[in-house]
Amino acid sequence: MAFEGLADRLQSTIQKIKGKGKVSEADVKAMMREVRLALLEADVNFKVVKEFVKNVNERAVGQEVMKSLTPGQQVIKVVKEELTKLMGGEESKIAASNRPPTVVMMVGLQGAGKTTTTGKLANLLRKKYNRKPLLAAADIYRPAAIQQLETLGKQLSMPVFSLGDQVSPVEIARKAIEHAKEEHHDYVLIDTAGRLHVDETLMDELKKVKEVAQPDEILLVVDAMTGQDAVNVAESFNEQLGLTGVVLTKLDGDTRGGAALSIRSVTETPIKFVGMGEKLDALETFHPERMASRILGMGDVLTLIEKAQVSVDEDKARELEQKLRTQSFTFDDFLEQLGQVRQMGPLDEILGMLPGANKMKGLKNVQVDDKQIGHIEAIIRSMTKLEKEQPEVINASRKKRIARGSGRSVQEVNRLLKQFDEMKKMMKQMTNMSKGKKKGFKLP
Numbered sequence: 001m002a003f004e005g006l007a008d009r010l011q012s013t014i015q016k017i018k019g020k021g022k023v024s025e026a027d028v029k030a031m032m033r034e035v036r037l038a039l040l041e042a043d044v045n046f047k048v049v050k051e052f053v054k055n056v057n058e059r060a061v062g063q064e065v066m067k068s069l070t071p072g073q074q075v076i077k078v079v080k081e082e083l084t085k086l087m088g089g090e091e092s093k094i095a096a097s098n099r100p101p102t103v104v105m106m107v108g109l110q111g112a113g114k115t116t117t118t119g120k121l122a123n124l125l126r127k128k129y130n131r132k133p134l135l136a137a138a139d140i141y142r143p144a145a146i147q148q149l150e151t152l153g154k155q156l157s158m159p160v161f162s163l164g165d166q167v168s169p170v171e172i173a174r175k176a177i178e179h180a181k182e183e184h185h186d187y188v189l190i191d192t193a194g195r196l197h198v199d200e201t202l203m204d205e206l207k208k209v210k211e212v213a214q215p216d217e218i219l220l221v222v223d224a225m226t227g228q229d230a231v232n233v234a235e236s237f238n239e240q241l242g243l244t245g246v247v248l249t250k251l252d253g254d255t256r257g258g259a260a261l262s263i264r265s266v267t268e269t270p271i272k273f274v275g276m277g278e279k280l281d282a283l284e285t286f287h288p289e290r291m292a293s294r295i296l297g298m299g300d301v302l303t304l305i306e307k308a309q310v311s312v313d314e315d316k317a318r319e320l321e322q323k324l325r326t327q328s329f330t331f332d333d334f335l336e337q338l339g340q341v342r343q344m345g346p347l348d349e350i351l352g353m354l355p356g357a358n359k360m361k362g363l364k365n366v367q368v369d370d371k372q373i374g375h376i377e378a379i380i381r382s383m384t385k386l387e388k389e390q391p392e393v394i395n396a397s398r399k400k401r402i403a404r405g406s407g408r409s410v411q412e413v414n415r416l417l418k419q420f421d422e423m424k425k426m427m428k429q430m431t432n433m434s435k436g437k438k439k440g441f442k443l444p
């Protein structure tokens with residue numbers, strides 16, 4: 001998981017100071033020494049670290065902390081606020097022109113994830129903001145980039161404007177914008193050409209496209225895994241083109257986090273979105289405060305709730321609540337629940353958003369991968385209707401049949417039956433507890 005080392009170190013450092021009734025200047029200094037090392041180790045730009053430590057120090061030994069009733073917690077609050085500030089403070093929204101179409105130029109080096117992100121962004125604009133984007137294929141140099149965008153368009157059932165690879169990107173951009181106007185698209189996302197390195201030819205071409213397209217937004221796509229290189233790339237693109245935002249991809253990987261924490265300070269350009277996986281729905285709006293909260297182990301309950309809201313159908317949730325209360329929850333309901341959880345994203349990512357989750361050492365070793373859910377689903381699908389509704393009928397021979405049918409072992413079938421049974425018992429207890437209250441417990 002991204003930020004793991006940094007999160008571990010910062011959390012154990014702040015833990016030491018958290019409960020202190022009195023915090024001396026020496027305590028703060030000692031803490032900040034460790035914070036400094038943790039940030040440097042996470043590959044955060046050294047100038048950024050220096051500035052950050054200075055800011056926290058100034059505030060932490062000042063009045064607001066020392067005189068407070070809970071100085072330990074105040075120090076942590078300061079750290080969180082400064083970390084948030086470092087990443088840009090407020091959420092930075094994508095431009096929306098009042099003379100549509102809003103033109104967005106997607107730029108970046110090859111392999112950063114530019115084409116994929118173009119598709120993801122179109123998907124997000126449609127899903128979250130109800131927009132009607134047009135994708136424009138202007139990367140005429142990378143072999144197959146145009147086909148890649150067209151395939152993404154097909155997957156999303158979204159139109160892709162392309163003139164092949166023999167027409168100049170400037171012309172493609174111009175025509176794409178005209179086409180978008182005619183077809184009443186409110187966004188045009190131009191997938192421009194990438195190169196392996198920042199070079200003059202690339203920049204010259206991008207400048208020409210910029211001149212013609214007059215974009216409302218120039219988004220640089222950079223790979224978070226490349227650490228300080230990502231920061232350097234952002235700096236050069238910003239100098240040459242004047243960026244309006246950055247999309248940091250592959251934050252689902254093992255990145256130490258240096259790029260996420262440095263880009264804003266170094267380039268003065270906000271991170272607007274982060275890529276959290278290869279799938280087309282794996283793009284999130286970047287919220288500096290929530291990210292700071294995640295890094296400091298305070299969880300990111302807000303994102304979790306948003307994800308749940310997108311994937312959980314309210315009527316279904318109510319129906320389920322009823323079933324739980326009357327204890328008529330079956331394996332079919334269980335299967336449906338699994339499907340909903342799956343829609344929220346990879347399980348380890350969801351768990352990472354729970355406060356304190358990465359302090360639960362056991363969790364790190366639990367491989368909650370999608371494969372496992374797939375196995376459970378296979379087992380349930382091999383059950384008959386009767387078995388799903390009344391699992392108590394499942395005897396030894398039925399177990400063998402289910403195991404065979406799902407390609408899993410009898411032990412796994414047993415384990416699932418046991419877990420389901422325990423879950424039902426737990427629900428019974430919870431329902432009993434909430435009896436007498438006006439309303440039963442709420443589903444997450």
Ligand code: GDP
Binds near residue numbers: 111
């Ligand atoms: P381009 O050359 O910049 O257009 O790069 P592509 O869009 O072809 O992406 C390069 C690779 O990175 C592809 O395999 C993508 O699936 C992958 N990729 C893009 N964004 C993400 C992300 O957020 N997470 C992960 N894990 N992979 C990503």
